[in-house]
Amino acid sequence: MARKTTKDEQIEVLIENYEVEILKGIKGIQGLRGKWSVRLTPRRLVIGLVDKMGNNCIEIYFGRDLFEKEDIWEAQIGSRGPFDLAPGSERLVFYQDAGLILGSDFIQGLKERLNGDFMSTYNELIYQNR
Known part of the structure; x- marks a missing residue:
């Protein structure tokens, strides 16, 4: 007998x-260094960047702003710890690679998928059988 899949699953x-x-898409971006x-x-x-400090990340906020009636697509680059931009430093590599990621065709194409397909499917699952 097949087990029913729950909404959370x-x-x-x-x-x-x-x-x-x-x-996979990020790994396909040419020129990236390090492990991501x-x-x-949702949203x-x-x-x-998987590094020894674990303090470097890009946060992308997406979804629909109900008040403004428009899609959101905002990125914040966060990093904590010593601010060392010496050639080859983890921090400099992170900032350079963050630019490659955010400027990539992959990330630009992801905007429509996350705001559209992903959020639509997520909302359908959340609100089914209410």
Whole structure:
């Protein structure tokens, strides 16, 4: 007998599938150095540089602003710790690579998918059987 999939499990699968796809897309960006990770939640994507300090990430906020009646697509670059921009430093590599990521065709194409397909599917799952 097949086990029914719960709403939470369906949401987890949706998020995991997008995270895998996004990580593959990021790894395909030419010129990136280091190891990167992603974490997706509704309305927020965090792309982090996996480094010894663990303090460098790009946060992208997306979704629909109900008051302004427009899609949101905002990025914040966050980094904590010593501010060392010496050639080859982790911090400098992070900022250079953050620019490559944010300016990539992959990330620009992701905007429509996250604001559209991902949020539509997520909302359908959240509001089904209410």
